[in-house]
Amino acid sequence: MDLLEGLESLRFEYGIREEDRSWLYLHGRSRGLMIKACAHATFFCKLLYNLRESLRKKHTSRCVLTGLLDDTPDDNDELKVGIIGGGHLGKQLARALLQLVPIPAENLRISTRRPEALDEFQKLGIQCFYRNHCLASWANVIFLCCLPSQLPNICLEIQRHLQKGCIVYSFAAAVPIARLKLLLNNTNILRPQYHCVEDFVNIWGANKEIIAALQDPAILQATCPYSPAGGIILNIKWLEGVFYAILNFCTTMDMPHFQVLQHLNELFLSVHLEDCEKDGASCPKFQLGDFVNEIYTKILPQERPFPWFDLTVVQLKETPFSQKLSTSTGLQDHLTRLYCDSFGISLSKEQQPGVSTGSSSR
Incomplete structure (x- = not known):
C-alpha cells in the first residue's frame, strides 16, 4: 500500500528543480543498496539460525532415544545477534532480522550512542544500550x-x-576488509x-x-x-565467505567435517529443481574437496573438524x-x-534470475 498515493506534494522528488532531476537516480540506487x-544480511542469519536449530533438534532427538533427557542444549545454543549503530541502516536491519529470520527479541541487542531514540525496539523487548564491549562478549x-570514521574506535573497544x-x-x-582485519585483530569478518x-x-x-x-517477488x-x-551487483566472493563462515562456526563446535557436509547438503x-526430483544424480552435493585443497582431502581424518579459515583471505x-561457485550452474540454481x-x-x-559473478577486485 502506497501511503503517498495521490499526495504528490509529499513525495521526495516534488521539491527538486527540473535541472536537478537527472540526479534522482541516486535516490533509487541508495534505496536499492539498503534493500x-x-x-x-538476513539471508546469512537465516542460514546460521536454521543450522543451529537443526543441530538442537537432532541433539534433543538423540537424548530422547538414549534416555538422557537432562542433556539438552541450553540458551547458549541459540543464535545471538548484535547491531552496533542505531541509525537508519541499523533500524531497518533490526526490523528485517526480527520478522524475516525470525530472531527472537531477547536474542537481538543494539548498541548505539543514542539508545533513547530506539523506543520502538525497547518496547519489543530488545535491549538497547551504549556498551559496545558488552555486545561483543x-x-x-x-x-x-x-x-567509517567511527570504526577505528569501535574496533578498539570490541576486539578483545x-x-x-x-x-x-x-x-x-x-x-577495506584488509583494514578491518588489522583494526579488529580478527579473521572472522564478512564484508x-x-x-x-x-x-x-x-x-x-x-x-x-x-x-x-x-x-515483492520482483x-x-x-x-x-x-x-x-x-x-x-553483489561481488559473489561474499557468498563464498558466507559458506566458509558457516564452516568456522561448525569448527568452534568441534563438529567432524563429514557431519558438517551432511548438514550443508x-x-x-x-530446495530442489524439477530435474533433481526426476534424477537425483544431477543434484549437486558438497564434498570435502570443494572447500579444502588436495593435501587436506588426503590427510584430514573423517572425525576431525574443518581447519579454521581466514575469511578475509577467502x-x-x-x-x-x-x-x-562460479562454474556450477546447478549449484547456482539451487542457491538461488x-x-x-x-x-x-x-x-x-x-523466473530464474540471470547470473552475474562480479569481480574479486571490486
Missing part, C-alpha cells in the same frame, strides 16, 4: 552499521571482547561489496518499508546473489570453493532457489 544489504554475529567464533559483518563500504552500473532500471520502489519490499529476485537486476541444497583470493525460499517466495524455471 540488498538488509536482504543479504555476548553476540555470535555482530553487524557494524556505523560510519569478541567471543570465539563471533562473526563480524561490516557494512562500512569505505573500509559484502556492491558494484553499481550507470544505466539501470529503478525497480526498488520509493515508499515501501524494507520488509514489504522483500515480499524486488526479491533482484536481490538474489547472482542477479544483476536493478543495477547493483541437508539444509542448503534442500574474500580476497581464490579458494577451492571459488571455481565451484534456497535464497528466495528463505523469504517465502518460490521461483519457477522461467
Whole structure:
C-alpha cells in the first residue's frame, strides 16, 4: 500500500528543480543498496539460525532415544545477534532480522550512542544500550552499521571482547576488509561489496518499508546473489565467505567435517529443481574437496573438524570453493532457489534470475 498515493506534494522528488532531476537516480540506487544489504544480511542469519536449530533438534532427538533427557542444549545454543549503530541502516536491519529470520527479541541487542531514540525496539523487548564491549562478549554475529570514521574506535573497544567464533559483518563500504582485519585483530569478518552500473532500471520502489519490499517477488529476485537486476551487483566472493563462515562456526563446535557436509547438503541444497526430483544424480552435493585443497582431502581424518579459515583471505583470493561457485550452474540454481525460499517466495524455471559473478577486485 502506497501511503503517498495521490499526495504528490509529499513525495521526495516534488521539491527538486527540473535541472536537478537527472540526479534522482541516486535516490533509487541508495534505496536499492539498503534493500540488498538488509536482504543479504538476513539471508546469512537465516542460514546460521536454521543450522543451529537443526543441530538442537537432532541433539534433543538423540537424548530422547538414549534416555538422557537432562542433556539438552541450553540458551547458549541459540543464535545471538548484535547491531552496533542505531541509525537508519541499523533500524531497518533490526526490523528485517526480527520478522524475516525470525530472531527472537531477547536474542537481538543494539548498541548505539543514542539508545533513547530506539523506543520502538525497547518496547519489543530488545535491549538497547551504549556498551559496545558488552555486545561483543555476548553476540555470535555482530553487524557494524556505523560510519567509517567511527570504526577505528569501535574496533578498539570490541576486539578483545569478541567471543570465539563471533562473526563480524561490516557494512562500512569505505573500509577495506584488509583494514578491518588489522583494526579488529580478527579473521572472522564478512564484508559484502556492491558494484553499481550507470544505466539501470529503478525497480526498488520509493515508499515501501524494507520488509514489504522483500515480499515483492520482483524486488526479491533482484536481490538474489547472482542477479544483476536493478543495477547493483553483489561481488559473489561474499557468498563464498558466507559458506566458509558457516564452516568456522561448525569448527568452534568441534563438529567432524563429514557431519558438517551432511548438514550443508541437508539444509542448503534442500530446495530442489524439477530435474533433481526426476534424477537425483544431477543434484549437486558438497564434498570435502570443494572447500579444502588436495593435501587436506588426503590427510584430514573423517572425525576431525574443518581447519579454521581466514575469511578475509577467502574474500580476497581464490579458494577451492571459488571455481565451484562460479562454474556450477546447478549449484547456482539451487542457491538461488534456497535464497528466495528463505523469504517465502518460490521461483519457477522461467523466473530464474540471470547470473552475474562480479569481480574479486571490486
